Amino acid sequence: MTLSGGRRQRLFTLWLLFGINALNFFDRQILGAVTEPVRKEWRLTDTELGWLGTAFTLLYAVVGVPLGRLADAWRRKQLLAMGLALWSAMTYASGLCRSFASMFAARLAVGVGEAACAPTSSSLIGDLFRPHERARALSVFMLGLPVGIALSYATSGTVAQHYGWRAAFFVAGFPGLVLAALCLLLHEPERGSSEASAIGAARRQGSPYRLVLGIPTMWWIIASGALHNFNMYAIGAFLPAFLMRYHHTSLQAAGFISAVVAGSVGALGMLAGGWLGDAMMRRRANGRMLVATVALFVSVPASALALAQAPGALGRFMLFQAVATAMMYVYYATVYSTIQDIVEPSLRGTAMALYFLAMYVLGASFGPIATGWVSDHLARSAAAGAHLGAGPVPDEFRATGLHQAMYMVPLLGVALGGVLLAASRTVTRDMLKLQEWMRSVSR
Secondary structure, eight states: OOOOHHHHHHHHHHHHHHHHHHHHHHHHHHHHHHHHHHHHTOEEEEEEEEHHHHHHHHHHHHHHHHHHHHHHTOOOOHHHHHHHHHHHHHHHTTTOOHHHHHHHHHHHHHHHHHTHHHHHHHHHHHHHGGGGGGGHHHHHHHHHHHHHHHHHHHHHHHHHHHHHHHHHHTTTTHHHEEEEEEEEHOOOOOTTSSSSSSSSSSOSEEEEHHHHHHHHHHHHHHHHHHHHHHHHHHHHHHHHHHHHHHOOOHHHHHHHHHHIIIIIHHHHHHHHHHHHHHHHHOOOOTTTHHHHHHHHHHHHHHHHHTTSSOOHHHHHHHHHHHHHHHHHHHHHHHHHHHHHHHSSSHHHHHHHHHHHHHHIIIIIIIIHHHHHHHHHHHHHHHHHHHHHHSSSSOHHHHHHHHHHTTTHHHHHHHHHHHHHHHHHHHHHHHHHHHHHHHHHHHO
């Protein structure tokens, strides 16, 4: 059974996809929210914590490519429902883990399930909304990212504070099974149905991967995704730990502060980015990429100023980090919709899968590990400078090491802004090529 009525059907689909995406990021962020109690119970280094954060991304990236192709050929709502059921079950199982190895395996399985979300959802949205509406529609879908992260930080930190960190994983399992059942109510639109030209499932001849990678702007977008995800996953993995070590907050307080500065304000950036991206695109074809470029360059000094605050100066830290986060979230509404603008409908799932492969293998997988390794290295150096000798590194030096390691975020932000600027110089030509091809097919 599916709901009838064009607009109501589209809105139901969009808001359900938003809910699924929110749960997607809720589940993947739980480990970051409970990093400190896990570290202390299992006596882990920051590098090992980074590996736990990376476990999710390893299979997520690799499995996402065949799932992206499947999203271009199979019923997308069924693929999404199966992925959602799998990652929800594995999130619950994460709370049963008793060692680093078992948690690593559980997080790998979560990545397999979640890999179905982005390719299927973005493909559905691309077929439900017309080109000039997509940035706003995708900003609603991607609103699940900051909302899910904010809820995860706040809920997981509170639950872990009162009931232990394992309970935080248990509370996240059931909602996913309910949403998986609702997926079966979704309407499956015809591919290409929202385009000005009626092209259906038509596509150019040749390898789908070569066709996607033959678009110059896709290379810049792929590079931007790697840089952006490095930063976002470094923040996600270590922000609560940074607040507890450097600013001396409690676990619950770290969760609530993270929910605000890494989640809630991101929603404002997401919605503003979608609205401004659509508005700028009506004026110039590369408007969305220009909005993304300016926003990311603004995030750099804001992020650096947040880290420059003294221990205990939480008000100023929250202000600057909130500005940085809001600007960083503009990326999603503008760049994701640009992929829809340069890739034909029958290859959008494939394009998103290739993009996500680079985002997670080259970005998200290195973000937590590199940040953890640099943190450990700087902490040991600080301890050696204090002539403490061999042995466990005291928490005061762990705070110093992590604080200094977090400066990689604004540094890479400069490179990200440059890559987005380069993409803004090629995107107009690639959009025109796609539009010309679609007109030729519809004749």
